[in-house]
Amino acid sequence: MLHKSLRILGLGLLALVLASGVLVSAQEPVEITITGTASGAGFDWLATVVKPLCEAQLSDAGMPVTISPVEWVGSGDDFRQQVVLDLGVGQGGDILNLDGFWIPEFVEAGLVKPLREVAGDAVMEWDGWDQIPEGLKTILGFQGEIYGIASGTDARVIWYRADLFEQAGIDVPWTPTSWEDVLEAARTLKAAGVEWPLQLNAGTSMGEATTMQGYLMALLGAGQHIYDFETGKWIVRSQAILDTLNLYNDIYNIEELGSQRFQLAQNGRDLSFESFSQGNTAMLVEGDYFWRSIVVPGGNFGMDNRDEVVRFAPMPAEEPGMGYNGQDFVTISGGTGYSLNPNTAHPAEAWGVLACMFSQESLEGFNELQPRIRARVDVPVTGDTTMSAIATEILPLTTIRPPLPEYNRVSAEAQLMTERVVSGEMTPEAAMDAYATAVIDIVGEENTVDMMGS
Amino acid sequence: MQRSILSRRISVLFASPAFIFIALFLIYPFVSIIFISMTNRTLVGATAQNPDFVGLDNYIRLFEPSRWMNRGEMGFSLYITVQFVIGSALIGQAGLGLLIATLFQRRKGFIRELVFSLAVAVWIAPDVVVAFAWFAFLDPFDGTLNAILGALGLGQPDWLLKYPLLSIIFFNTWRGTAFSMLLFSSALSSIPPSYMETADVVGASTLQKLRDILLPLLRPYIATDLILITLWTFNTFTPFLLTGGGPAYRTELLSIYTYRTGLQFFEIGKGSAIAVIVMLINLVLASVYLISLRSRPLEQPSD
The missing domain is CATH 3.40.190.10 (Periplasmic binding protein-like II)
Structure with missing residues (x-):
């Protein structure tokens, strides 16, 4: 009798275990x-x-x-x-x-x-x-x-510090209409004691942040893209590239309006963010990511007074009307x-x-x-009025990178080209020639165009 | 006639796990890298799925004279590597190691223990920890080195940007001196004290003792040391943590060049070609090492 009830109990337990096993496996996330x-x-x-x-x-x-x-x-x-x-x-x-x-x-x-x-x-x-x-x-x-x-x-603009501008006697809101306006503001700020007034990304260690926030923002302002969407060719030599490299040379070597160190150091991008947040840099070309994630209070280089002192201006073309597609201002997304x-x-x-x-x-x-x-x-x-303003004022001006598999390797060569100029290794002309050789290597000569005419 | 305990077949059986292991992890990768180096294979883009056989194109491009010595190219990287090996391994590690070992020869006490412990601690510390320490040491504004130099009125250069190669040479000397130091120290302790005492009795100068007693006796150890640290330094990757190969490729050792080409730029075909060349250079260095080991008994003084 006892034996039999034990057996029933055992079978019951077994059934219970099996059933629960099935149930658990059905619900196992x-x-x-x-x-x-x-x-x-x-x-x-x-x-x-x-x-x-x-x-x-x-x-x-x-x-x-x-x-x-x-x-x-x-x-x-x-x-x-x-x-x-x-x-x-x-x-x-x-x-x-x-x-x-x-x-x-x-x-x-x-x-x-x-x-x-x-x-x-x-x-x-x-x-x-x-x-x-x-x-x-x-x-x-x-x-x-x-x-x-x-x-x-997203979209890219010049972020600037209204407090430093006012201290230097520049009217805020500030809307530069040419590269010269930007450089002039930088000179005034430098004279007023801002150590590295302008940051335009360069060099290989910042990776794609150099191409998007630095090189292309300047190149578009000089009237060209990295790639001609109409003919389907990569532009390897042109006056616009040369103007862009001369701008870099001016900022980092001739006038020292920006810090060469930020462009070359391993953690240079963070150094530039830090410099901006601490008031040693007054203008920094970046995407709205900078506003949302970097200088936002509590961000990596958060500024509690962000809403009062950080403003943006659209990136001007080299001269009015000289920008990509004849624009006065340029950006890329x-x-x-x-x-x-x-x-x-x-x-x-x-x-x-x-x-x-x-x-x-x-x-x-x-x-x-x-x-x-x-x-x-x-x-x-x-x-967030700043984000709304970027959506309504800047986004309509935008363009994109060529959605092509070769883009990344060409982009890396563009970063290297800026590094060669900023570090003083090469003149703008020599750096552009080295870029042309490298890009021809990557995409094939038939997919490139040389606009210097020689 | 002595018969082997094991038949030939059995010995092959026993050796086979080792053969299979070597074939799988040494010969197969070696052959496959040679094969990949003759394709234009990449890790992204169309050539990732359908690479073409390009023969020796990758090698020809690496050695193309017009850009061979440009920054970020093969020749420049090799040149950097040679300077790095001569500076940090041959002069730095071996020289400093020999110096420390000679200074503390047959001495006991706190200072010797301290110096040896510190050198070994530095040698075995993890790479990332060491890199962080050196960032703190070399920081142009808040770094220890510039604080000292500034206090002495010697200027405060931005080491990793202005003198990147010199910085990693110092770094690697500091990092690896322990091996040479330990090797020379034990070699020195194997020289019978009577040699030096006899020399003292006949009135030999320090220079004569070094030239006529220490160096000849240490020669095989020095050869072993130099070849081993040359091989290691040639292949080291740790300076990447300090400079990333930059600025502007000025510290791009061959190991970093290989890594950048194959795994950062994803040109695995070209990267493999570089790796094959690096392997050949290593093979030459290793052969020198093995040959010198075999001929060592001949180098021992016969008297």
Whole structure:
């Protein structure tokens, strides 16, 4: 009797264990990692908005996930290197924070796949697409396919310190209309005791920040892009390139209006930010990222009085009307976003998380952390007049980098060209010739154009 | 006639794990790198998926005379590396190591222990920690070195920007002297004290003792030391943490050049070609080492 009841009890226990095992396995959440986001508002959004919101949402939908945002401590170029090596061997996070201009060369290398190929029909059925403007869809796109969802776009301007300008006797608000106006302001500031009044990025250690915030901002002002979109050729020698290099030479070598050290040192970009925040630099050409993430109170080089003293002016052309497309002022835009790793073991869940990240509720939460132009039209910018002004005044002037797989290697040569001039290794003419040789090597002579006529 | 305990077949069996290991981790990568170096393979872009066979193009481009010595090219990098090896390994580490070992020869006490402990501690400390310490040391405004120089009224140069190569030569000397010091120290202790005492009795000068007793006896050790540290210094990557190879490629050692080309610019084909050349240079250095080891008994004084 006792024997029999024990046996029943044992069987009962066994059944219970089996049943609970089945239940647990049905509810076992899969882990979805999100990699490549640096500390700051973007990471806070992932950790405090996306994680609770999307875990709950996907759990309700019967796809339980654990979302693990992995903070990236390093530069954007460092993450590009990491992600190329990861994807090359079929590894990496499930959701990746990618810069839009990496996409063409990644696609050609087979490292990323279109969203609909990774996650299937669910991607096409997402109702969020209707809320995202065409221009933003293409930021993580290439040849008509979409590889990720853009977080937003940006634009570049001259950030300046109104307090230093007033001390030096320059009227604020300040709107320079030529390079000479910018240099003249720098001279006045230097005379008034500002050590390194002007920062225009140069050199290889800043990576793409040199090309976008420095070289291209000047080159566009001299009337040209790095690439001729009409003929499909890379411009390797031209008066505009020479003017740009002479501007660098003037700022860093002849007049010493900017710090050569910031351009050449390993941590030069941070040094320039620090110098601006401490009042040793008064003008700095940067994207709105600078306003949102660097000098924002609590940012890496936060300024508690940011809203009072930091202003922006549009980047002027060399002479009025001489800018790219005949413009008086120039700027250029890029954008980052989130993409699915084609190697993910859980594509359905990863897409679920990505779609939830870009839901209206999630992006509204993001805007509370950091007001910015978001990807969705149903999420308005709130409460930051500077960001609104950039959206309405600067963004209409913008252009983009050539979305071509060779761009990155040409860009690296442009960075090297500026470094050669700023460091005094080469004259502007010699640096341009070295650039021409290197670019011809990369893209082939038939894809380049020499506009110096010799 | 002595028969081996093991048959030939059994010995091959026992040796096979080692052979497989070597084939898998040494010969296969070696051959594959040679193969990749003859393609235009990259890690991004179209040539990542469909590389073309380009024969010796990568090598020809590396050695193209018109830009061979430009900054950021093969010749310039080799030139930097040679200066770095001569400065930091041959003169710096071996010279300083020999000096310290000779100074503390047959001495005991606190100072010797302190010097030896510090040198060894520096040698075994992790790279990243050491790099941070040197950033603090060399900082132009708040650095220890410039604080000292400034107090002495000697000026405060921006070391990593104005004298980058000199900085990494000093850095690597400081970092690696312990090996030479320990090797020479034990070599010196193997010289019988009676040699030196006899020399003292016959009234030999310090220079004569060094030239006629110490150097001939130390010669094989010096040869071993020089070749080993040359090989290590030739391949070291740690200065990257201090300068990243810059500014403007002025500290781009061959190891950093290889890394930049293959893994930062993602031109893995060209990077492999550089790696093959570096391997060949290493092979020559290693052969010199092995040959000198074999001929060592002949170098020993016969009397």
